[in-house]
Amino acid sequence: TRDRFMSTFERLQLAFADTFQRMFGGGEASLSLSDPDDVLATGVQVEVTIPGKRRQRLELLSGGERAMSACAFLFAILRVKPSPLVVLDEVDAPLDGRNVERFIEMLKEAAQEIQFIVITHNPVTIEAAPTWFGVTMESGSGVTTVLPYRVPAQLIQEVIPEAQ
Amino acid sequence: TRDRFMSTFERLQLAFADTFQRMFGGGEASLSLSDPDDVLATGVQVEVTIPGKRRQRLELLSGGERAMSACAFLFAILRVKPSPLVVLDEVDAPLDGRNVERFIEMLKEAAQEIQFIVITHNPVTIEAAPTWFGVTMESGSGVTTVLPYRVPAQLIQEVIPEAQ
Amino acid sequence: MRLKRVQIFGFKTFADKTTLDLDGDFTAVIGPNGCGKSNIVDAIMWGLGEPNARALRAQTSQDVIFSGSATRKPVGFAEVTLIFDNEDGTLGLDLPEVSVTRRLSRNGNSEYFINKRPCRQRDFFELFADSGLGRAGYAIVGQKEIDAALAASAEDRRAWIDEAA
Amino acid sequence: MRLKRVQIFGFKTFADKTTLDLDGDFTAVIGPNGCGKSNIVDAIMWGLGEPNARALRAQTSQDVIFSGSATRKPVGFAEVTLIFDNEDGTLGLDLPEVSVTRRLSRNGNSEYFINKRPCRQRDFFELFADSGLGRAGYAIVGQKEIDAALAASAEDRRAWIDEAA
Ligand SMILES: Nc1ncnc2c1ncn2[C@@H]1O[C@H](COP(=O)(O)OP(=O)(O)OP(=O)(O)O)[C@@H](O)[C@H]1O
Numbered sequence: 081t082r083d084r085f086m087s088t089f090e091r092l093q094l095a096f097a098d099t100f101q102r103m104f105g106g107g108e109a110s111l112s113l114s115d116p117d118d119v120l121a122t123g124v125q126v127e128v129t130i131p132g133k134r135r136q137r138l139e140l141l142s143g144g145e146r147a148m149s150a151c152a153f154l155f156a157i158l159r160v161k162p163s164p165l166v167v168l169d170e171v172d173a174p175l176d177g178r179n180v181e182r183f184i185e186m187l188k189e190a191a192q193e194i195q196f197i198v199i200t201h202n203p204v205t206i207e208a209a210p211t212w213f214g215v216t217m218e219s220g221s222g223v224t225t226v227l228p229y230r231v232p233a234q235l236i237q238e239v240i241p242e243a244q
Numbered sequence: 245t246r247d248r249f250m251s252t253f254e255r256l257q258l259a260f261a262d263t264f265q266r267m268f269g270g271g272e273a274s275l276s277l278s279d280p281d282d283v284l285a286t287g288v289q290v291e292v293t294i295p296g297k298r299r300q301r302l303e304l305l306s307g308g309e310r311a312m313s314a315c316a317f318l319f320a321i322l323r324v325k326p327s328p329l330v331v332l333d334e335v336d337a338p339l340d341g342r343n344v345e346r347f348i349e350m351l352k353e354a355a356q357e358i359q360f361i362v363i364t365h366n367p368v369t370i371e372a373a374p375t376w377f378g379v380t381m382e383s384g385s386g387v388t389t390v391l392p393y394r395v396p397a398q399l400i401q402e403v404i405p406e407a408q
Numbered sequence: 409m410r411l412k413r414v415q416i417f418g419f420k421t422f423a424d425k426t427t428l429d430l431d432g433d434f435t436a437v438i439g440p441n442g443c444g445k446s447n448i449v450d451a452i453m454w455g456l457g458e459p460n461a462r463a464l465r466a467q468t469s470q471d472v473i474f475s476g477s478a479t480r481k482p483v484g485f486a487e488v489t490l491i492f493d494n495e496d497g498t499l500g501l502d503l504p505e506v507s508v509t510r511r512l513s514r515n516g517n518s519e520y521f522i523n524k525r526p527c528r529q530r531d532f533f534e535l536f537a538d539s540g541l542g543r544a545g546y547a548i549v550g551q552k553e554i555d556a557a558l559a560a561s562a563e564d565r566r567a568w569i570d571e572a573a
Numbered sequence: 574m575r576l577k578r579v580q581i582f583g584f585k586t587f588a589d590k591t592t593l594d595l596d597g598d599f600t601a602v603i604g605p606n607g608c609g610k611s612n613i614v615d616a617i618m619w620g621l622g623e624p625n626a627r628a629l630r631a632q633t634s635q636d637v638i639f640s641g642s643a644t645r646k647p648v649g650f651a652e653v654t655l656i657f658d659n660e661d662g663t664l665g666l667d668l669p670e671v672s673v674t675r676r677l678s679r680n681g682n683s684e685y686f687i688n689k690r691p692c693r694q695r696d697f698f699e700l701f702a703d704s705g706l707g708r709a710g711y712a713i714v715g716q717k718e719i720d721a722a723l724a725a726s727a728e729d730r731r732a733w734i735d736e737a738a
Pocket residue numbers: 294297300304305306307308309338419420421439440441442443444445446447448471472473474475476
């Protein structure tokens with residue numbers, strides 16, 4: 081129905097404007113209807129302004145900016161309609177150190193309401209997680225072994241040799 | 245011409261079988277013609293066996309295994325037809341510590357003949373590169389500044405806070 | 409509703425029965441390339457009833473059964489059990505704990521269980537329909553989903569909002 | 574043939590004239606997200622004559638001209654100069670060093686120079702045609718190319734081999 085779509089859309093607009101600013105420490109993001117007079121058929125457009133830059137098409141953004149914008153959008157959707165379980169598979173791979181920290185901050189806040197499982201190779205993310213599963217494979221076995229969550233230091237070093 | 249294609253194809257077969265084994269420390273990879281009787285129209289198929297596992301379709305491979313297989317394929321093509329300049333943009337993002345080291349080893353060897361520019365966030369790759377460019381942007385300026393190649397420690401820490 | 413425990417056997421690289429206890433709200437899964445981390449995600453999706461093999465990087469549904477390795481023989485079936493804390497009653501049933509099991513044999517025989525009692529595939533779907541975990545409800549986000557979210561057409565985005573509404 | 578130096582002005586985020594001296598065989602480019610690393614790659618591709626705006630993440634060709642920031646006005650043109658060591662004579666010309674320059678003005682005016690002398694776009698392409706740096710010759714590999722390499726059809730792969738032959 082029209083009212084239900086509009087109410088959801090407006091809540092998402094507010095949520096996204098907020099989550100984006102918190103992911104980027106500033107800047108602006110907006111959602112708009114491509115055809116406000118035809119709410120039943122309209123599409124939804126996204127525009128973002130990275131702090132210090134001009135409003136830009138999404139395609140011109142950098143790899144890390146795109147990942148951060150998409151995560152801001154995801155966190156906004158989760159505020160409007162929380163999913164009980166969210167699994168993130170290496171979404172932090174393109175992020176630099178500072179962006180990973182901001183991403184983790186948003187994640188911890190959302191994790192108060194939502195259960196997150198986060199696959200990651202990133203030492204900052206691993207550091208921030210209260211619980212870890214070490215997943216490994218005996219060399220040449222082709223079979224997964226999951227270690228209980230106090231991960232032995234040796235596995236961490238195999239995964240992140242620089243974290244010594 | 246048929247002979248030229250076949251001679252290139254056979255050299256690529258040998259090269260890929262070798263680069264794959266060196267990227268993975270074992271295993272097997274092969275290229276084959278889908279239609280050996282029609283060399284002018286045949287397609288080329290790829291099959292790989294990760295060490296310890298069974299021969300598998302490419303889609304079932306993990307993110308890191310796919311990146312490593314594609315890099316092995318790239319290094320094989322470069323052996324057959326070296327390009328004077330190769331630019332790699334964050335191809336090491338999905339790799340774990342040990343795979344990054346094997347990737348770097350292949351890269352250093354290929355770099356004896358070919359000029360590589362490698363964009364990376366990975367501390368192991370940065371460590372291995374003889375020359376670095378620090379690229380940065382004054383907060384809020386929207387304008388790139390490139391630092392001369394002795395990168396100041398502070399920029400490294402901003403990029404890799406755990407490398408302290 | 410919270411996922412408490414995952415039990416996996418015969419699914420992809422889980423040739424050994426594996427139990428995962430999910431205690432916290434924010435669990436990191438770490439390990440080298442190719443050791444089974446994304447396979448755990450696939451197991452959860454499959455355990456929730458995902459019907460589309462391609463969503464699990466497979467071509468045919470039997471592709472998800474452990475097909476052997478250099479040192480192990482293939483196994484005959486894949487089975488995943490998910491155990492939920494249902495204290496808040498989000499899952500239709502009036503029980504504090506709910507378990508679901510899905511099994512697929514190599515001959516193509518598919519079985520579904522709720523609290524260890526056999527049921528039909530559509531009972532499975534109905535159980536999760538209002539929980540926010542049905543089909544589009546659980547959010548699985550990897551690199552592809554990130555790119556898709558940004559590259560999506562205005563119409564696609566509108567469809568997501570319809571779903572969230 | 575080796576790329577010795579890149580000079581960039583007005584291209585994407587290079588509102589300040591930037592010179593990069595490429596000494597080694599293996600140069601790492603590092604820095605925070607969004608600061609211009611991939612833009613350097615785009616500048617090299619564009620400087621080599623890449624005609625397709627979409628290959629540079631742009632929609633129209635003028636999209637590559639610095640369009641301003643919170644603190645800077647837009648500029649009127651983009652210009653990239655690439656300077657090659659040609660001691661081995663790979664680039665058709667009989668000179669130890671060859672420079673190429675490409676300039677695009679906001680009004681759409683396109684200019685090409687070889688060793689500071691104006692030339693036509695096709696002279697540009699011809700210069701690189703046999704060097705291995707023409708069109709498909711320089712290998713730019715990012716995440717998309719990795720996925721494409723693996724997802725490619727058997728026919729696509731055959732086409733690459735034809736090109737390498
Ligand atoms: N049915 C199956 N039988 C045996 N092995 C399988 C099966 N399906 C997938 N695999 C194997 O599972 C591995 C992929 O595992 P997975 O995607 O979980 O890795 P990962 O831990 O996510 O690694 P990465 O860090 O590289 O993403 C591949 O080596 C693949 O060959």
